[in-house]
Amino acid sequence: MAQKTIEVSVSNPSSQERSDQPVIIQLSRYGHDFRSALVTCEGQEIPCQLDDLDQDEVFDELCFLADLGKKEQKRYLVTLSNEGTPRSYPTRVYAELLVRNTQDKKLQKNQHNNFLESITARGDAADTYHILHHHGVAFESELNGIRIYFDARQTLDLYGKYQQRLELKDTQFYTSDTQKQQGYGDDVLWVGQTFGLGAFRGWDGQQPTLVEPVRSRTQRIVSYGPLRTIVELVDRGWKADANQAAVNMTLRYTQYAGHRDTDVDVLFNKEVSDYRFSTGLINVKGSEEFSDKKGLRACWGTDYPSTDTLKWKRETVGLAVYVPQKYIVSEEPANKDNYAYVLQIPGKSMHYKVNYTSANETFGYHAANEWFRYLKAWKREIEQPIIIREHINN
Numbered sequence: 001m002a003q004k005t006i007e008v009s010v011s012n013p014s015s016q017e018r019s020d021q022p023v024i025i026q027l028s029r030y031g032h033d034f035r036s037a038l039v040t041c042e043g044q045e046i047p048c049q050l051d052d053l054d055q056d057e058v059f060d061e062l063c064f065l066a067d068l069g070k071k072e073q074k075r076y077l078v079t080l081s082n083e084g085t086p087r088s089y090p091t092r093v094y095a096e097l098l099v100r101n102t103q104d105k106k107l108q109k110n111q112h113n114n115f116l117e118s119i120t121a122r123g124d125a126a127d128t129y130h131i132l133h134h135h136g137v138a139f140e141s142e143l144n145g146i147r148i149y150f151d152a153r154q155t156l157d158l159y160g161k162y163q164q165r166l167e168l169k170d171t172q173f174y175t176s177d178t179q180k181q182q183g184y185g186d187d188v189l190w191v192g193q194t195f196g197l198g199a200f201r202g203w204d205g206q207q208p209t210l211v212e213p214v215r216s217r218t219q220r221i222v223s224y225g226p227l228r229t230i231v232e233l234v235d236r237g238w239k240a241d242a243n244q245a246a247v248n249m250t251l252r253y254t255q256y257a258g259h260r261d262t263d264v265d266v267l268f269n270k271e272v273s274d275y276r277f278s279t280g281l282i283n284v285k286g287s288e289e290f291s292d293k294k295g296l297r298a299c300w301g302t303d304y305p306s307t308d309t310l311k312w313k314r315e316t317v318g319l320a321v322y323v324p325q326k327y328i329v330s331e332e333p334a335n336k337d338n339y340a341y342v343l344q345i346p347g348k349s350m351h352y353k354v355n356y357t358s359a360n361e362t363f364g365y366h367a368a369n370e371w372f373r374y375l376k377a378w379k380r381e382i383e384q385p386i387i388i389r390e391h392i393n394n
Contacts, residue, residue: 012068020258036084047089092257118220160188160358198354300368316359318371
């Protein structure tokens with residue numbers, strides 16, 4: 001058995017406490033096909049996760065989460081082995097992709113079990129939106145729940161919780177009346193053709209464009225947890241600009257345990273600095289807007305999450321998107337649909353974050369000023385990340 005031991009120093013430069021801070025170790029640096037890992041801190045075992053990002057049966061990254069006090073530094077010992085299997089830890093995230101059990105007509109809407117790991121549709125498929133149960137891949141942490149539509153919109157739709165826990169395995173985004181009485185959450189946002197929560201789109205010079213036409217579109221789950229779930233959307237042959245060549249795009253969404261925010265990585269197969277793209281937020285009816293004019297844009301508003309106003313109650317949500325300034329061409333004035341950013345990517349990739357709260361939460365935010373104050377602190381944390389140093393012991 002071959003082992004390698006790495007000492008990892010993790011420090012918090014902030015005067016604020018940090019919890020569930022992701023620490024990512026790139027395994028290729030250490031030159032082995034590792035099959036298992038153990039992480040300890042002061043002799044105590046810390047949950048960790050091994051991920052195969054490119055699906056070649058070789059783990060690419062090790063992830064664990066660090067809790068740090070103000071200005072605190074901790075040392076972790078990581079032992080990597082080329083034998084065994086990944087250790088099992090309590091699950092703190094969840095992801096699912098499934099089609100309906102069409103043969104069982106009596107099956108309740110939240111009890112389907114035709115689980116998939118990946119699905120690809122040709123670009124000329126007639127109706128991809130209705131192929132999948134809950135219309136696309138879904139994922140969650142204890143704090144949030146998101147589904148992404150399997151169509152040209154690729155919109156993030158939101159699930160609002162009352163309790164801080166995992167729920168989508170039970171409700172499948174279709175909460176029954178009994179579950180509602182038991183305190184389960186439900187869909188809290190109507191998105192239509194808008195950005196919803198930070199969907200990535202094209203830009204035609206005046207308005208956002210959907211992710212079409214494409215040669216094919218794929219949704220897949222890369223990692224199921226227990227500490228983070230990773231899902232990807234792959235659009236092959238996207239004619240993002242009528243005057244330029246088609247591109248292949250991968251949108252990678254990473255959801256960490258203990259986080260209400262979600263990481264978005266946009267990856268292209270070629271340099272796209274001559275293209276223009278967009279992202280932003282739905283202009284929730286009557287919403288109050290916040291922008292710091294430096295990449296943080298948010299809103300707080302109330303609307304029905306469905307056109308059926310008899311079955312559904314009005315829902316209040318806070319939404320936010322954070323885009324590093326180097327990608328922003330312009331911050332567009334709000335219109336009836338969206339708060340939009342126009343984007344330029346200097347190369348092949350970019351990264352941004354989305355975040356939301358539902359006023360139903362017993363653990364969250366219940367007024368616009370509370371939400372906007374939290375977001376300012378959230379941005380400070382993003383821009384002052386934890387410091388990670390690795391040292392090989394053997």
